Amino acid sequence: MEFVKRLQKSIEKHADNNVLCIGNTFFTYQDFAQEISKIRSEVSKKIPESEKLIGLVTNDDLQTYASIVALWFEGKAYVPVNPATPIERNTKVFELTDTKYVLDSSDSTVYKDFEVIASKTISETEVNLKPKEVKGDQLAYILFTSGTTGLPKGVPITFDNVNALVGAIDAEPEFNLVPTDRCLQMFELTFDFSVVTYLFPLLAGSCIYTIPKGAIKYFYIFKLIKEQKLTVLTMVPSIINYLRPYFAEINAPDVRYCSFGGGALHNDIAKEWSDCLPNCKIFNYYGPTEFTVYSGFYPYHKETDTKNHNGVIAIGTPQKDTQYLVVNEQNEEVSLNTTGELCLAGPQITPGYWKNEERNLQSFFVRNENGKEIRYYKTGDLCFKDEDGDFLYAGRADFQVKIRGYRVELAEIEFHAKAKSKKKVNMVAIDITNNLGNAELGLAIESEDFDTEDIFTHMKSKMPNYMIPMHVRFIKEFPHSINGKIDRKKLRTYFDINK
Template sequence: MNYIDNLQESIEKHYNKNAFFIDDTFFTYKDLAIEISKIRITINQTLNTSEKLIGLIANDDIKTYAAIIAFWLEGKAYVPINPEHPQDRNETILKSLETNYIFDSTEKASFHGFTLLFPSKTNNENIDIKANSIKENDLAYILFTSGSTGTPKGVPITYNNLNAFIKAINFDGEFKLNSSDRCLQMFELTFDFSVVSYIFPLLEGACIYTVPRHSIKYFYIYKLIKVHQLTVLSLVPSIIHYLRPYFEEIKAPQVRYCSFGGGVLYNDIIQDWNKCIPNSKTFNYYGPTENTIYSSYYKLNKENKTHNGVISIGRPLNEVTYIIIDKNNKEVPIGKSGELALSSNQLTPGYWKNEQKNKASFFFKEYNEESLRFYKTGDLCFRDSENDYIYLGRIDFQVKIRGFRIELSEVEFHAKSKCVKKVNMVAIDILNDLGNAELALAIESEVFDTSEILENMKEKMPDYMIPAHIKFIKELPYNSNGKIDRNQLRTYLK
């Protein structure tokens, strides 16, 4: 496998360079290689070759990252487990894997019926980072995301999927790291963007700067940018909302690349943010976990393409196919909205042991005289006349009020357009005492007069699109992946 071979070559080439900065400590590529080798000894002494899946307690330390590489070199897959998630949830995930093993760098994990793995205690520093024979359809990792039924759903990604993704990112040369880069890794290992944040730096011999789990995330990122002069930033949009009060203080001309993903990116705040990183290439990436992280991107410029203030998700990566479909999986014309479906070699083989979900989410369709397997993203989009894709919101965020279908992003756009204060706003549907859906607007701010905002909205939208409730809250709730937790927000607004 290309990326596994390239990882080995990069580690060997950059032994004396720093690979990680974790909790105020630097670790070299040689340190990483030694830890990888110790973990491989444990694997070979403990596991049968038939064991392919290993639970990985997602700690923020060098041994955990070394474990990922060690598993890959052995042709195995990691399944990250957040130690702060409920025990029942984690046990449900682990039991679904039918594995007997969990790796925990702290040696503190306790799950009944599972064998705990940790690095060999040997003082032997012999380095072994040569890969075993790996089949392209073997699994590289499985990520579990929230499921609509309340049971986590597993998304397996193969070595071939990950290899195709890396090739697609490298195809046009827009994003090319070097061994001098200092790269942010702010994501939980249970979130797919973490893979981008560690794998591309490792492939080029760059240094990865992680964010401790119990830190104030946005403040720690601010400190890393300022003190360590980071050159590559991978962010969720919510982070720059938190950083906004510090924009005047952030002067980071050394930043070469800034990538956003995992949420809607608004043009108004990005214009201000780009003044902090004046020399950076900035990208808005889009992609579901099911298609190995990124599927398309839009390169930002002075005049960005937007819809309701939301920046375009651009065009598909090389060898990724996008189509916009109706409820019958038929393509709709350019300019008409529908559900985005995609096909590529990055696409997961299917949800882990969930045939019902697979049947609902994947379908085959003739496209350019080929029968392609497509994934229905659940995202409402349209393709414009220049072949850029415009994101309108989740289909399940498209609500009906008094029988009228409403795009919540449009409500948010008009609410912000006349607001002098630069604050975050989220439109959401809630149920009244009669069980009818009503619109609410949550504003992340101290209380201020909203009469001008409401008057503007009444001028721009029909009455059924005007929020019946406006509530000011100190902080919008976010989940561990940096996305707004709409279920929790609804409880705030009741």
């Protein structure tokens, strides 16, 4: 597989360069090569060739990043779990993927029911970076996102999918990393944006700067930009909302590229942020997990390219080999400037949700185009295409929201909230915008006041912290629309969180 061979060559070529800065400690590509070799040697000894899906506990350390590459060189896929997420949820992820082996760099492991390889205690071995031959349709990773039934939803991505992503980004003349670049990696490794923030720097021989677990992200990013003079930033838009009070102190002429994704980028704050980065090209990327991170982008410029709809910057045009299609409820293409659901086709599309045929039937469809069968993914995002060929974002078609860059199914929060409630009452999870412009979660309960401690204890045992509602309102009677549905828009008016 082409990108895996390129990883090998890059690691060998840039042996003396720094590959990672973790908590102010630098590691070289030579250090990285040694860790990869140790881990793949142990994997080769202890894990049968037939076992392709390997669990990975995503600590912020050299071994965790080396584990990803080691597994790829061995022709295997990583199934990441966040150590801060409840073990019951992580165990369920491993059960859903029939994962038996777990790579864990923690000082001690909590995964007693699995064969654990403690990646920090492996003996030294000879450097071996030669990748095994791998078929393109083999899996490279499986990421689990929020699901509507209380179970997380698996998105498998193949080596072919990742290779197509690399080819598409390589084809963009405006974006070209070099070995001297210093690149921000702010994402948890269970989040798909992490793939581009470690993979592209590794392919270029650049250095990756991570955010320590437990650090205040926006403050640590501010510090890295200032002290380490980062040159490449990849962020969710919510981060610059938190940084906004510090804009007057930020002057970062070293930043060459700043890419956004994982949420709506608003025109007003994009202009203010652009003023902080006088020599920077800004890209507003778009793409769901199901389409291998990025599917296209809009090149923002504060003076010449500010196209937006309702203040949200355009998502632009599809990248190489990707097709965009805006459809109505019958999956028929709509005309220009008509809002519909955005659908994606191309070599980056996932093979389908993991062991979830019902969801696959809902989310994918095949269309005959010029005698060829083209498979599309329905994103759930409402968009329209304008006369210039640019696509503009108009909102969500369902009740998924982005919280801190993570995609969250509101139905999953409601599922777990109701599961432990002694009172059988209506509960609705909604997203609320705070005075910084970031989304927060609220839980509306159709009832007189009662103690919700048991409900929240249960939710915290089932879901990661970003899915736990920060605000609760008891409402005697929910507002309803004319067709009898709960009016979520009116419910938001009960949550005045900025007073």
